[in-house]
Amino acid sequence: MLETAVAQGGIELTGVTKRFVTPAGDAMTAIRDVNLVVEPGQFCAVVGPTGCGKSTTLTLAAGLEMPSAGTVRVSGQIVDSITRGVSFVFQSDALLPWKPVLENVALGPIFRGTKRRDAHAEARDWLNTVGLSGFANHYPHQLSGGMRKRVSLAAALINKPSILLMDEPFSALDVQTRAIMSNELLSLWEKTKPSVLFVTHDLEEAIALADRVVVMTAGPATVKAVYDINLPRPRGAVQEIRFDSHFLELYQQIWESLREEVRQAYSRTSEVANNMEATTAV
Numbered sequence: 001m002l003e004t005a006v007a008q009g010g011i012e013l014t015g016v017t018k019r020f021v022t023p024a025g026d027a028m029t030a031i032r033d034v035n036l037v038v039e040p041g042q043f044c045a046v047v048g049p050t051g052c053g054k055s056t057t058l059t060l061a062a063g064l065e066m067p068s069a070g071t072v073r074v075s076g077q078i079v080d081s082i083t084r085g086v087s088f089v090f091q092s093d094a095l096l097p098w099k100p101v102l103e104n105v106a107l108g109p110i111f112r113g114t115k116r117r118d119a120h121a122e123a124r125d126w127l128n129t130v131g132l133s134g135f136a137n138h139y140p141h142q143l144s145g146g147m148r149k150r151v152s153l154a155a156a157l158i159n160k161p162s163i164l165l166m167d168e169p170f171s172a173l174d175v176q177t178r179a180i181m182s183n184e185l186l187s188l189w190e191k192t193k194p195s196v197l198f199v200t201h202d203l204e205e206a207i208a209l210a211d212r213v214v215v216m217t218a219g220p221a222t223v224k225a226v227y228d229i230n231l232p233r234p235r236g237a238v239q240e241i242r243f244d245s246h247f248l249e250l251y252q253q254i255w256e257s258l259r260e261e262v263r264q265a266y267s268r269t270s271e272v273a274n275n276m277e278a279t280t281a282v
């Protein structure tokens with residue numbers, strides 16, 4: 001497993017712990033002793049209770065944060081600065097509001113030194129791929145949430161990333177748009193096959209999209225269990241695969257594992273809230 005992760009685009013976290021300093025000056029451990037492998041071209045989803053450290057895991061893979069202990073390797077190289085070949089898609093769109101759609105999509109190639117005309121031509125191809133060829137001159141605020149998300153995907157994929165890091169990319173969308181975007185993401189991923197690390201709160205979404213689902217424990221997070229999702233590909237419409245009997249079995253099995261962590265995280269936050277109330281009442 002270790003050898004395969006060394007190939008282009010493989011991600012490997014070994015014994016990774018990340019501590020932060022809180023605003024009060026205390027040390028807090030966000031993730032603890034995390035071991036995680038994403039094989040090149042694999043779609044890996046990470047689920048876990050809120051606040052357990054999923055986004056922290058992504059920022060470590062991106063090289064935006066450094067581990068306090070352990071190592072992060074991408075394509076076999078230890079990550080010690082911003083990782084090359086990575087595109088990030090967040091919950092918010094991260095588009096520049098003062099630039100039209102075409103310019104937003106062309107930004108990556110322009111930053112890398114591609115001539116403006118060539119970058120625009122490439123951006124037009126990507127807008128065509130995500131079904132927005134008629135919106136090149138619109139500004140982000142003139143688009144719907146789903147359309148902005150498509151622009152974000154085009155802006156990420158135009159960079160031909162070997163790694164795509166996605167932090168709850170569709171959570172702000174309504175259910176129907178979310179399903180459409182999931183299908184679009186799968187068909188785009190099947191064309192270019194970057195390694196994907198996809199953080200979500202939605203277990204159904206994780207199983208419908210991924211080759212592998214990683215369940216993290218209540219914070220400080222460590223990896224609790226890893227499930228291989230052996231549903232056939234291409235998956236077809238994510239709305240339909242949810243009714244497949246094997247999908248339901250996988251859901252049941254993974255939810256069993258996740259439920260306990262969600263319960264623990266919830267009771268911890270309730271304890272903190274109760275303690276705060278008690279302190280305030282004194």
Ligand SMILES: Nc1ncnc2c1ncn2[C@@H]1O[C@H](COP(=O)(O)OP(=O)(O)OP(=O)(O)O)[C@@H](O)[C@H]1O
Binds near residue numbers: 029052053054
């Ligand atoms: N830069 C930082 N400084 C201090 N604490 C941080 C920092 N980044 C994250 N944390 C803390 O680390 C913990 C994990 O945060 P993280 O955002 O990784 O969790 P998450 O699982 O992605 O949460 P959610 O599911 O709610 O999005 C949280 O307690 C958070 O407050």
